Amino acid sequence: MIGNQRLTTHTLPVIWVDAILLFTLCEWVFLSLKSAKAPEALSFVDVSLGLLPGFLLMVAVRLATPPDVPIEVFAFFALAGLAHALDFQRRYRQNKHK
16 A cells, blocks of 8 residues: 555455465365375474464454555465465475484
8 A cells, every 4th residue: 555545446345364264164174184194294283383373364364454455465465375385385294204
């Protein structure tokens, strides 16, 4: 934002942040169940601690946002999600080869 002018006029409803938070909770449940069944999977603690920082940051964004969220916020959410997936894949591979 520059002064009172936004850099972009493209926004999405804040409910999309809620959808990402819900997806993250579903991801936590899925990965936690997988960790209980597969010895090569990440442990419950690793999954939980891996997801918690991003989840809490998204909650902070959700609490601080107006009804419409700039599209750039979702672009950064997408980049963070990609980095997160690559990190978990790397950890899974390391754990599998132990």
